[in-house]
Amino acid sequence: MTPPNDVVRAVEAVLFAAADPMTIDSIRAYVGGDDVRAAVEQLARDYAGRGINLVQRGDAWHFQTAADMAHVLRRDREEVRRLSRAGIETLAIIAYHEPVTRAEIEAIRGVQISKGTLDVLMEAGWVRPAGRREVPGRPLTFVTTPAFLSHFGLKSRRDLPGIEDLRAAGLLDPVDLTVEQLAVEKNDDEH
Numbered sequence: 043m044t045p046p047n048d049v050v051r052a053v054e055a056v057l058f059a060a061a062d063p064m065t066i067d068s069i070r071a072y073v074g075g076d077d078v079r080a081a082v083e084q085l086a087r088d089y090a091g092r093g094i095n096l097v098q099r100g101d102a103w104h105f106q107t108a109a110d111m112a113h114v115l116r117r118d119r120e121e122v123r124r125l126s127r128a129g130i131e132t133l134a135i136i137a138y139h140e141p142v143t144r145a146e147i148e149a150i151r152g153v154q155i156s157k158g159t160l161d162v163l164m165e166a167g168w169v170r171p172a173g174r175r176e177v178p179g180r181p182l183t184f185v186t187t188p189a190f191l192s193h194f195g196l197k198s199r200r201d202l203p204g205i206e207d208l209r210a211a212g213l214l215d216p217v218d219l220t221v222e223q224l225a226v227e228k229n230d231d232e233h
Contacts, residue, residue: 047081049073049075049077049078049081050081050084050085052072052073052081053069053073053078053081053082053085054085056069056072056073057069057082057085057096057103057104057105058105060104062102062104063099063100063102063103063104064102064103064104065101065102065103066078066079066082066101066103068102069082069103082096082103086098086103089105091108092108093107093108093111094106094107094108095107095108123166125162126159126162128151128155128156128159129159129162129163131151132147132151132155132159132160132163133163133168133169133186133190135147135150135151136163136169136184136185136186137186137190137199137202138202140172140183140184140185140186140199141172141173141175141183141184141185142183142184142185143175143181143182143183143184144160144181144182144184145181147184160184166189167187167189167190168186168187168189168190168193169184169185169186169187169190170184170185170186170187171183171184172184172185186199
C-alpha cells in the first residue's frame with residue numbers, strides 16, 4: 043500500500059461516508075481536482091484483497107464487504123414463517139398470470155381471498171401493486187418483485203416450472219392429473 047496523498051485521503055473519506063455509490067463527478071464536487079479518477083483507481087488497488095473493497099457498480103463507486111468475509115457478518119436470526127395454503131395459491135396465481143387483479147385471483151382460486159393474504163405477500167416483499175386496470179372500477183393489479191425471483195432462485199418468470207416440471211416433481215394433485223387425462227382422452231375420441 044502506497045502512502046496516500048491528500049487527494050487519495052479525501053476521496054477515501056468521501057466514499058467511506060457516502061450512503062450511496064458515487065460517480066467520479068459527484069466525488070469531484072466534494073474534493074475538487076482533476077486526479078479524482080486516479081485516486082479512486084489507486085484506492086481500489088489498495089483495498090483489493092482486504093476485508094472491504096472499493097468496487098465499481100456501473101459508473102459509481104462504493105465500499106463493500108469483501109465477498110469472502112460476508113459469512114463473518116451474517117447472523118443466524120432466521121425467522122421461519124410459513125405461508126398458508128391460500129398464500130401459496132395466491133402467490134402462484136400472481137407469478138403465472140401477472141399483472142392480475144384481486145377479482146381475477148378469486149376467479150382462478152374459486153374462493154375469496156382475505157386482504158391479509160395479499161398483505162403478507164407484500165410484507166414479504168414478493169408482491170407489489172403495479173397500477174390500476176383500465177376497466178370500470180379501476181381495480182388494482184399485482185405483480186411479483188425482484189425479491190420474489192431472488193428468494194426462489196429464478197432469473198426471470200420464464201424460469202417458473204411448467205406443467206411437465208410439476209408433474210415430474212409429483213406436485214400435481216392426483217385429481218388434477220385425472221381431469222387432465224380425461225380431457226386428453228376426450229380430445230382423442232373427437233379426432
